[in-house]
Amino acid sequence: MVDIATSYDADDEDLYSLPAYDPAGIFSSTRVVLELGEHVWINQNQVESLAQRWLQEEQEAENRSNEALWDARYHFHDGSERTVNWLLLLDALNFCFWAEKDQPRWTIDYQGETLNGYWAEAAALKRAVEEGLPLWDAEYLSTISNETIAQIFRGTQTIPLLEQRGNNAREVGRILLERFDGQFTRALEQANHNAVELALLLANTFPSFHDVASYRQHEIRFFKRAQICAADLHHAFGGKEWGNLADLDKLTAFADYKLPQVLRHYNVLEYCPPLAEQVDNQELITAGSEEEIEIRAATIWACELLRRRLSSQGHMVNAAEIDQKLWLLGQHSTDMRPYHRTRTIYY
Numbered sequence: 001m002v003d004i005a006t007s008y009d010a011d012d013e014d015l016y017s018l019p020a021y022d023p024a025g026i027f028s029s030t031r032v033v034l035e036l037g038e039h040v041w042i043n044q045n046q047v048e049s050l051a052q053r054w055l056q057e058e059q060e061a062e063n064r065s066n067e068a069l070w071d072a073r074y075h076f077h078d079g080s081e082r083t084v085n086w087l088l089l090l091d092a093l094n095f096c097f098w099a100e101k102d103q104p105r106w107t108i109d110y111q112g113e114t115l116n117g118y119w120a121e122a123a124a125l126k127r128a129v130e131e132g133l134p135l136w137d138a139e140y141l142s143t144i145s146n147e148t149i150a151q152i153f154r155g156t157q158t159i160p161l162l163e164q165r166g167n168n169a170r171e172v173g174r175i176l177l178e179r180f181d182g183q184f185t186r187a188l189e190q191a192n193h194n195a196v197e198l199a200l201l202l203a204n205t206f207p208s209f210h211d212v213a214s215y216r217q218h219e220i221r222f223f224k225r226a227q228i229c230a231a232d233l234h235h236a237f238g239g240k241e242w243g244n245l246a247d248l249d250k251l252t253a254f255a256d257y258k259l260p261q262v263l264r265h266y267n268v269l270e271y272c273p274p275l276a277e278q279v280d281n282q283e284l285i286t287a288g289s290e291e292e293i294e295i296r297a298a299t300i301w302a303c304e305l306l307r308r309r310l311s312s313q314g315h316m317v318n319a320a321e322i323d324q325k326l327w328l329l330g331q332h333s334t335d336m337r338p339y340h341r342t343r344t345i346y347y
């Protein structure tokens, strides 16, 4: 029997209760979208069955570490302030790797492998450092040309939104110089080594990280690349030194284009028929449209409901860990219906 997803209604107050700590206002702002939304729903029954499936898996598998390995093959790491600046650039350019409908994806060859998507972005930035480009140097970034960006991301096809990537790279360099003496580590110190404060500082200081939308006169906050930057710092340094951040468990899931694809695959997210048809036909969903905002807000709340379900069964896990698990599942998504396609610099 197909569960009919229930749209948000009055007695969902407790289901969508706001966490006590939401200083970035991401949960409170996105909850409004769940209340008013008409194109995307969360199927609570499917949240329950996905949680049960994961609990079952956890019992069966030996106690795997929740910490996915930070893949040193594709990430520059020298443990110094240079690595911290490199990571900021990585997440300033961490968006939109998909090709037009029925077109091949942009790929690069690196160390004998052909990579695409996020892995290609990271590896291309590592390759550039290995080729002598000081991508960790704010001065250099502040005047980097689009030709150099094209050279960095050279491969088959052209990386989407190349111009915007040049703008973002120059913005990172300029603001690091203006506000942080050229070092992102200064921002970390100003944010008291707190993940949520760092995400807020990024979103409020670097315009390309200011990932908010307007939905029926409400400001909706996602801050996806700002939040993932904090999580990536943590992963890259194994939670030590510059990666030793407080309140990581207060981050929300990162509303990209792969998580909704995976959540919809598990029927946790359901789209109204017209939207489902658009997505399945790989038609563009307009940036800032109600449909796009509802997909992203439902992604964040579906992960929060999943987290609460797992925690209530004694499986304590945070949104970033649920995010990582879902994103990695999305790396093998050939049998899944397409992800939604919105041309944007925000994810």
Ligand SMILES: Nc1nc2c(c(CN[C@H]3C=C[C@H](O)[C@@H]3O)cn2[C@@H]2O[C@H](COP(=O)(O)O)[C@@H](O)[C@H]2O)c(=O)[nH]1
Binding pocket: 068, 069, 070, 071, 094, 095, 096, 097, 098, 116, 117, 118, 119, 228, 232, 235, 253, 254, 255, 256, 257, 258, 259, 323, 324, 327, 330, 331, 347
């Ligand atoms: N929600 C969420 N979105 C994430 C990530 C990552 C990579 N991070 C991990 C990787 C190594 C470290 O362990 C990091 O934890 C990339 N993306 C987004 O996905 C999209 C790219 O996808 P594809 O086209 O398939 O490469 C694009 O929007 C990109 O911004 C994540 O973790 N969570």
